[in-house]
Amino acid sequence: MRSVLITGAAGGIGTRLRKLMKGMYPEIRLSDRATPKDLKADETFVAADLADPAAVERLVEGIEGIVHLGGVSVEDAWEPILQSNIIGLYNLFEAARRKGVKRVVFASSNHAVGFYPRQRKIGIDEPVRPDSRYGVSKAFGEALGALYAHKHGLRVTSLRIGNVDDQPVDKRRLSIWLKPEDLVQLIRIGLEHPDIRCEIMYGVSDNERAWFDNGNAFRLGYRPAGRGEESREAALAAQAKLPLDPIGDWYQGGTFCSAEYDNPLEPRRD
Numbered sequence: 180m181r182s183v184l185i186t187g188a189a190g191g192i193g194t195r196l197r198k199l200m201k202g203m204y205p206e207i208r209l210s211d212r213a214t215p216k217d218l219k220a221d222e223t224f225v226a227a228d229l230a231d232p233a234a235v236e237r238l239v240e241g242i243e244g245i246v247h248l249g250g251v252s253v254e255d256a257w258e259p260i261l262q263s264n265i266i267g268l269y270n271l272f273e274a275a276r277r278k279g280v281k282r283v284v285f286a287s288s289n290h291a292v293g294f295y296p297r298q299r300k301i302g303i304d305e306p307v308r309p310d311s312r313y314g315v316s317k318a319f320g321e322a323l324g325a326l327y328a329h330k331h332g333l334r335v336t337s338l339r340i341g342n343v344d345d346q347p348v349d350k351r352r353l354s355i356w357l358k359p360e361d362l363v364q365l366i367r368i369g370l371e372h373p374d375i376r377c378e379i380m381y382g383v384s385d386n387e388r389a390w391f392d393n394g395n396a397f398r399l400g401y402r403p404a405g406r407g408e409e410s411r412e413a414a415l416a417a418q419a420k421l422p423l424d425p426i427g428d429w430y431q432g433g434t435f436c437s438a439e440y441d442n443p444l445e446p447r448r449d
């Protein structure tokens with residue numbers, strides 16, 4: 180892997196990755212709609228709007244591997260999600276195919292499966308249960324990646340990222356926390372592992388309270404260093420200050436589930 184493009188480089192995860200992945204590959208090209216404020220002189224940045232197919236095609240020229248973090252990263256109205264996460268994602272995969280990109284690591288999210296109850300442990304074979312328009316866009320991204328993998332031979336890894344932070348910040352995050360360095364490990368598996376064709380892995384660290392069976396990541400060599408439980412006291416103290424949220428506290432997706440919720444039926448137990 181000689182040339183890697185990181186989209187969404189000005190976002191929260193992108194900003195961390197720029198530092199953690201510096202020098203990891205001979206060429207790292209960064210992109211976002213707006214230039215990161217703290218861009219360094221030794222960083223290569225190309226501004227591009229994912230909704231502009233010609234700009235995306237120019238962006239991926241000469242690139243072997245894409246780490247795609249770009250797009251809307253939380254719940255939003257349909258229109259911005261449609262432009263960035265649906266049309267923009269299509270533009271990215273299509274440009275990758277046309278320009279001969281070999282691998283894509285797609286930042287999916289736990290919100291593609293957020294409507295599983297916390298009492299249930301899920302792997303990668305259960306059907307998606309998106310908890311938001313944003314979660315639907317991530318499920319779409321996983322499906323689009325699978326199409327390009329199976330039909331065109333692009334090697335695609337979808338990472339269902341939990342919550343990337345220095346430590347878990349509340350009770351829910353004790354289950355889904357992802358140490359930034361562990362994310363780098365997962366990305367490197369996606370960019371470099373010879374067996375990757377079309378994979379889904381959970382982007383979570385070694386959390387005792389995890390709701391996910393991450394066997395597929397372990398099979399591919401993932402050895403997370405982060406242990407969410409080490410921050411238990413601070414996370415639970417922060418949780419105690421949050422309002423009760425009967426729906427959000429029941430389902431894995433938290434507030435993404437309770438927002439706009441008006442289902443009159445009993446919450447699911449399975």
Ligand code: 15L
Pocket residue numbers: 252253288289290340341342
């Ligand atoms: C996500 O997918 C978001 O990108 C991030 O901002 C967090 O909200 C995270 O999920 C989470 O579930 O905590």
